[in-house]
Amino acid sequence: MAIKGTAHKYGDHVDTDVIIPARYLNMNTPQELAEHCMEDIDAEFLQKVKAGDIMVAGKNFGCGSSREHAPIALKASGIACVIADTFARIFFRNALNIGLPIVESAQAAEGIDSGDEVEVDLEAGRVQNITQGTEFDFPPLVGMAQTLVQAGGLKELVKRKLAAE
Amino acid sequence: MTIAEKLLARAADTDRVKPGQFINCSLDCVLANDITAPLAIEAFGQMGAAKVFDPDKMALVADHSTPNKDIKSATNTKLMRDFAREQGIRHFYEGCGGGIEHIILPDKGIVLPGDVIIGADSHTCTYGAIGAFSTGVGSTDAGAGMALGECWFRVPESMKFVFNGRRREWVTGKDLILYTIGQIGVDGARYRAMEFCGPVIEALPMPDRFTMANMAIEAGGKAGLFAPDEKTLEWVKPRARREFTVFASDPDADYVEVYEWDVGDIEPQVSFPHLPENARPISQVGQVPIDQSVIGACTNGRLEDLQAAAEILKGRKVADGVRCIVIPGSHEIHLAATKTGLVEVLLEAGCLVSTPTCGPCLGGHMGILAAGERAVATTNRNFVGRMGHPESEVYLASPYVAAASAVAGRIAGPDEL
Numbered sequence: 001m002a003i004k005g006t007a008h009k010y011g012d013h014v015d016t017d018v019i020i021p022a023r024y025l026n027m028n029t030p031q032e033l034a035e036h037c038m039e040d041i042d043a044e045f046l047q048k049v050k051a052g053d054i055m056v057a058g059k060n061f062g063c064g065s066s067r068e069h070a071p072i073a074l075k076a077s078g079i080a081c082v083i084a085d086t087f088a089r090i091f092f093r094n095a096l097n098i099g100l101p102i103v104e105s106a107q108a109a110e111g112i113d114s115g116d117e118v119e120v121d122l123e124a125g126r127v128q129n130i131t132q133g134t135e136f137d138f139p140p141l142v143g144m145a146q147t148l149v150q151a152g153g154l155k156e157l158v159k160r161k162l163a164a165e
Numbered sequence: 166m167t168i169a170e171k172l173l174a175r176a177a178d179t180d181r182v183k184p185g186q187f188i189n190c191s192l193d194c195v196l197a198n199d200i201t202a203p204l205a206i207e208a209f210g211q212m213g214a215a216k217v218f219d220p221d222k223m224a225l226v227a228d229h230s231t232p233n234k235d236i237k238s239a240t241n242t243k244l245m246r247d248f249a250r251e252q253g254i255r256h257f258y259e260g261c262g263g264g265i266e267h268i269i270l271p272d273k274g275i276v277l278p279g280d281v282i283i284g285a286d287s288h289t290c291t292y293g294a295i296g297a298f299s300t301g302v303g304s305t306d307a308g309a310g311m312a313l314g315e316c317w318f319r320v321p322e323s324m325k326f327v328f329n330g331r332r333r334e335w336v337t338g339k340d341l342i343l344y345t346i347g348q349i350g351v352d353g354a355r356y357r358a359m360e361f362c363g364p365v366i367e368a369l370p371m372p373d374r375f376t377m378a379n380m381a382i383e384a385g386g387k388a389g390l391f392a393p394d395e396k397t398l399e400w401v402k403p404r405a406r407r408e409f410t411v412f413a414s415d416p417d418a419d420y421v422e423v424y425e426w427d428v429g430d431i432e433p434q435v436s437f438p439h440l441p442e443n444a445r446p447i448s449q450v451g452q453v454p455i456d457q458s459v460i461g462a463c464t465n466g467r468l469e470d471l472q473a474a475a476e477i478l479k480g481r482k483v484a485d486g487v488r489c490i491v492i493p494g495s496h497e498i499h500l501a502a503t504k505t506g507l508v509e510v511l512l513e514a515g516c517l518v519s520t521p522t523c524g525p526c527l528g529g530h531m532g533i534l535a536a537g538e539r540a541v542a543t544t545n546r547n548f549v550g551r552m553g554h555p556e557s558e559v560y561l562a563s564p565y566v567a568a569a570s571a572v573a574g575r576i577a578g579p580d581e582l
Contacts, residue, residue: 013351013440017548018555022527025200026230026237028207040555060352060385064548065527066287068204068303089356089387090287094303143187144317158212158309 002121003080003101005053009114012058016070025069030076037073051078056112062091071100081120083127085109096145097154103127108136167323168390169358171412172298176281184322193280195310198266199227201285202245208308218314220253224275226266227259229523234530264495264521267291267379267463272495278393278401279410283307283316288463288545290386293378295401296393296411301382321387322421323358328365330429335579338373339465339563342380343434347444355385360414365428366391371400372469379464380545383441433578436561439549447566447578457540458489458571460564462526465543466494470564471502475510477568477579483515484574490532492519528552541570
């Protein structure tokens with residue numbers, strides 16, 4: 001499945017507190033959470049983002065709290081993929097678990113600006129910056145991370161395991 | 166092998182593991198709190214699970230919004246409470262007998278040395294202080310752990326931190342970990358296990374070790390580990406109600422990086438907004454007026470932390486215009502602080518003493534900052550908006566510095582009083 005959309009770019013260490021502030025964590029539905037996504041660092045994010053858009057960031061994306069509300073809020077806000085230089089480990093797991101595609105690529109993160117049209121081919125391991133006419137390859141996920149994506153998330157995997165027992 | 170590798174190998178039922186390897190571990194405890202449990206319980210149901218793998222290896226702790234701050238929080242706690250009853254989970258805590266998850270789990274002997282633990286809270290790494298491999302996960306991972314009693318891991322590389330020399334006066338575990346994060350950065354230990362050792366660590370009291378392990382995640386670490394020693398065993402034995410295993414790294418274990426520091430050069434530290442890595446020695450803080458001082462949290466809410474604050478505040482007064490909020494980390498700590506007269510000392514100094522909660526640390530309730538306000542806090546994070554308004558500021562420090570700052574009305578070390 002190819003993902004194509006407009007890039008929204010942020011810096012290093014985008015933490016889960018700014019992705020979804022804790023004052024909203026008494027709520028659990030994706031729609032409620034999406035209404036406050038990124039508001040502490042970008043008050044206009046919700047006006048700008050469209051379904052299918054791509055978030056681009058620097059180092060250590062999703063650091064801090066383990067709140068799964070963060071990838072849930074991003075996904076519900078319309079973000080179809082996050083491309084970052086690196087990801088914090090709990091966010092990495094959470095994104096794969098809930099089925100939010102992520103791409104770890106320093107080159108792609110560096111070579112995309114806000115507003116660029118970007119296409120991501122997860123299977124081919126390729127990011128295309130249509131606006132700038134550039135292309136970046138990224139290595140496929142390995143091990144359990146790959147298994148999770150193929151299964152469509154952790155819930156599906158556990159469901160199969162429990163059904164087999 | 167390192168202690169991290171030995172802990173994971175035991176839980177994966179194998180003799181050896183290597184960094185980078187994907188393994189499946191059986192779990193000794195699965196934890197979730199009032200923010201993460203509702204989603205974990207939902208995921209558990211969606212996975213088609215009916216019974217938790219072992220009710221005695223489950224811990225559900227309502228601490229983030231307790232006492233429930235609003236109807237939605239109360240509904241979340243009720244959902245946890247009902248699930249705990251239905252599943253026969255003994256270790257459900259709220260209010261009386263409860264407290265902050267990372268303080269009560271080791272205190273009650275629910276987690277022990279040798280255990281492998283996942284918790285749907287990033288500060289689950291705290292139990293590395295007693296030689297357990299414990300790490301934070303999201304709600305779906307916790308839900309899977311509840312259903313299966315197992316979790317997959319990528320075996321992390323280990324980093325070693327050797328602390329030599331003698332600690333200066335007022336230098337605590339909090340200062341050592343803020344210094345460490347200041348040196349390596351908030352992603353300096355990303356995906357890795359941090360191992361703390363050396364003569365200073367051997368002499369370091371258990372509460373300080375919990376504080377250091379607690380903040381491993383603030384350097385991106387998967388775990389922050391201390392090999393159990395006599396101090397650990399003395400602390401753990403009266404609390405343990407089951408067998409436990411003690412591991413230590415082999416002398417020839419492999420580390421991706423080794424840092425060695427003389428702590429004689431380390432002053433009390435203050436981490437400036439908006440990242441824990443912005444650590445500065447107290448002598449270089451300058452004039453930073455404060456509106457609030459928060460003493461507590463899973464980082465520094467232990468009885469010894471309250472004693473440190475009271476040592477500074479005894480016979481002194483919190484400065485005009487400063488709110489000093491002290492939060493005992495558990496009901497038992499609150500009781501002990503009351504019985505030993507600490508609460509009276511703190512109240513007489515003008516502090517507010519709250520019931521146990523994570524509250525202000527995550528900007529939930531019980532001490533939220535307005536735009537432009539500034540707090541010094543013994544908590545673990547100072548991200549944008551962490552304690553309230555996105556234009557407020559949080560400075561991280563030890564209980565000594567937080568208490569001295571409350572008296573001075575600006576960020577100050579105890580020597581400046």
